[in-house]
Amino acid sequence: VLVDLDVEEPNSGLFFEGKLVHEEDNLKMIPQWDESLCTLCGLCPKVCNFHAIMQLGPTILVFPELCHSCYACAELCPVNALPMTPKVIGKLRDYQVDKLHFVESRLNIGEEQAVASIAKTKKYVAGKYAEVRIALFDSPPGTSCPVIEATKDADFVILITEPTPFGLHDLTLAVETMRKLEKPFGVVVNRDGIGNDEVLRYCKAENIPVLARIPNSRKIAELYSAGKLIYPEFPEIRESLGHILDYCLSTAERSPA
Structure with a gap:
């Protein structure tokens, strides 16, 4: 199951055309x-x-x-x-895409609190897909409250960064956050080759595993902008994804329950 928890601007669904099998309101309780x-x-x-x-x-x-x-x-x-009363803040939608279950939540325009929607989505997935072995959660970026809610129950966290000064800055904050949450994590370097090697040196100094390096490629950008998956066109990407999956599963299995 793939779950898009970036409820303010979910975009994982751009790459899938699935059948809608369930839809419900996301509610937030507020005092009246x-x-x-x-x-x-x-x-x-x-x-x-x-x-x-x-x-x-x-x-x-x-x-x-x-x-x-x-x-x-x-x-x-x-x-x-x-008394606490419910307020509709968005929608949760569950799609069937071949063998993949895809769940996303989307905040209504103007809503500012993402945490309640993220928590509701996680609860829905935990209840309906409790027997699914692999659940991937697409978290919002940054280190704010929505990120904490999205990652606090994860067995393993993948941090995506770019080899630029801004990428390194955001990565150091994300690493600090994951360490405070005591979560095992690794790094994937996206658009590898556009900057310097400071991110790689930082990961080496901090003993952070670099799970994969996705090259900066015009072809990848073209496929992405067209809403297409890149791994069918790039065998090396498929190999990298396999390595990431194997590493995540082995690390999660070693982690205490």
Whole structure:
């Protein structure tokens, strides 16, 4: 099963034409102020770590964009004046592509909180495809909260970088994050040859396995821009993908449960 967790701009589906087998709303729970019950005690804005609630005179304001659905306000309100209510923030879609199951979630335009959608998607996959041996999760880039949510339960993480100063900078941050999460990981160098060897030297110094080096190729770029898979045209890419898969599986099997 392949799962696109880059819910703000999922693009794995550009390479597949599958049959839609399931679709459902992704929901986010947010508090809804009940003025008739509220005593204006002022506790709810104090317990919200995300500043999603404000007391303005005789009114309690809730900012759904800032809410992380932690339930603190609802659970601690002494008069139950902030019941949690569902809000549709996006869609989850499950496709069948030959023998591949492909799942993606997409946030509605204007939504800012990706974590809830990512968590819902992971829960759906864990329930429906529990018996599947290989589950690949396409994570959003960076080191922000959505990345943490996407990778925190992974058996192995593949970090994609480029041999440029910007690529090295982002890689060092990603490595630090994975080490804090205590996740085994390796690096794939994309567009190999466009820059210097600083990324390779960094990986060697930090004892980070380089799983593959994808060459900078116009042909690859043309195939990618046309929404085509590159491995059928490049035997060396197919070989690299096989090596990555074998390494990931062997590492995951050695890791403690």
